[in-house]
Amino acid sequence: MGGRRRFAQGRDLTGLEIGIISLVGMVVLIYAGMHVGVALTLLSFLGVLAIKGRYVVASKLLAQAAADSIANHIFGVVPLFVLMGLLVSYSDIGKDTFDVANRMFHRIKGGLGIATVAANAVFAAITGISIASAAVFTKVAVPEMLRLGYTPRFSVGVVAGSSVLGMLIPPSLLLILYGFLAEESVGALFIAGVIPGILLSIAYGLAIVVMAHRFPAFVGGGDSGGTIAGAEMGWGEMLAKMAPIVCLIVIVLGGIYGGFFTPTDAGAVGALGALLLALAKRKLTLAGFWKVLVETGHVTVSISFLIISASIYTRMLALSGVPQWLIGSIESAGLGFTGFLVIYIIIVLVMGTVLDSTSIMLIVLPLVLPIVTGFGADLVWFGIVTIIAVEIGLLTPPLGIAVYVIKSTLDDDRISLGDIFAGAAPFAAIMVLVLIAVVLLPELSLALL
DSSP states (O other), X not given: OTTOEEOTTSOEEOHHHHHHHHHHHHHHHHHTTOOHHHHHHHHHHHHHHHHHOOHHHHHHHHHHHHHHHHOSGGGGHHHHHHHHHHHHHHTTHHHHHHHHHHHHHTTSTTHHHHHHHHHHHHHHTTTOOHHHHHHHHHHHHHHHHHHTTBOHHHHHHHHHHHHGGGGTSSSOHHHHHXXXXXXXXXXXXXXXXXXXXXXHHHHHHHHHHXXXXXXXHHXXXXXXXXXXXXXXXXXXXXXXXXXXXXXXXXXXXXXXXXXXXXXXXXXXXXXHHHHHHHHHTTOOOHHHHHHHHHHHHHHHHHHHHHHHHHHXXXXXXXXXXXXXXXXXXXXXXXXXXXXXXXXXXXXXXXXXXXXXXXXXXXXXHHHHHHHHHHHTOOHHHHHHHHHHHHHHGGGSSSOOHHHHHHHHHOOOTTSOHHHHHHHHHHHHHHHHHHHHXXXXXXXXXXXXX
C-alpha cells in the first residue's frame, strides 16, 4: 500500500490526509459525547490501520504504547499526590486555612475575598486539584461571605477564580500530565509553577482591594453585623492550626526543590504526612479512608487511560506526518515563534469555552510540542504558559467546569450559573494579564530552576 489507502472512487489518501481526517473525527466524537480517551484510542488505531494497512501493526502499537506510557516508576507520582490531596480535603484543612486567613485580613475592605484567595493558595499547595478547591471553599467561604453582606456574585466569583490556583501552584495534576506528554521533569515543572502561582494570588488580592474601593456595589461586605470566623483567634491558635500545613508544604516542595526527594518520593512522604494529619485531627474514619482509597484509584485509572491514549495518538500523528506538515506551514508562512505562540494561545482559550482542561491538552500538545521543540523554546516555560491558558477555560462559559462544580455544591437556588460566570469574569481577565506577563517574561517561571 506504500503508506496510502485507496478511497472508494480510486483516489489515494496520504498519511497527512488520514491524520487530518482523524483530527476532524476527534472533534466530532468528543462533541457527540464520547470520552476523550476512547476517542483518541479509537481514532489512533483506525489511523494507523489506514496508514499501514495491517491490523497486527495497529494492535501492537496499542499494546506497546500502553506498556511504554506508564512503565516508568515516575508514574507513581500520580496516585501518591492524588491520595495526599484527597486526605487533605477530607481533614477540614480548608476550613482551618480559611479561619486563619480571615484573622489576618478581616480588617481590610474586601478582606474575606482576600482570605479566600490566600486560603485557596495554601490549600492548592497540598492538593493540586482545582475541582477539590472549588468544592471545599464553596462550602466554607461562600456562606460566611454571604452572611457578612458580600454580594452573591462576588462570593461565588472569588471562589471560582481562586480555585484555579490548584492547577498552577504545585503539586498539580495538570503539570504532572504535561510532564508525561512533553517528557519533561515533573519536579522542574513543579518548581516553575511556584512564582506564577504566587503572582496570580497577589494579583487576585490586589484586584479585590481595588474592586472593594472602586466597585463596592459588586463586592459588598458593608454589613459587619455578624462575627467573622477566626477574627478572635489568638496567635497561638493560628500557629497551632497552620504549623502542620506549613510543615507538609515545606517537606514536599522543599524536598523537591532541595534535591532531597524525587517527585515520586515527595508524593509518598506527602501522602504519609497527610494521613498522619488527618488522623491527628480525628477526621478520618475507617469508612472514610476506604472512600479516599477508592476515589484515588478512580482518579489514577482515569489519568492512566488518558496518558496511554495520548501516547497512542502522538505516535499515530507522527506516522501521518501532521506535525511535520504544521512545522513546514509555519516556516513557509514566516510567522516565527511569536506568531505561532499567539495563535496557539488563542486556540487554547477558544477551546476552553467548550472543552475541559485535560481534553484540550491531550488534543493540542501532541501537535504543537514538535513545533515548540523545533523553535528551540523551553518546554518547561511553555508548560506553564499552557496550564494558565487552559485553566482560564475553567471560568469561561459555556463549559466552565469550576463554575458547574460550585453550582452543584452550592445549596442556594438564588445564585444561578449566570451569576457565577459573571462573578468569575474579573478573575478570568486577571488570569489573562498574568498569562501575558509569563509569556513576555519567561524568567517568572524559570527563575527558580
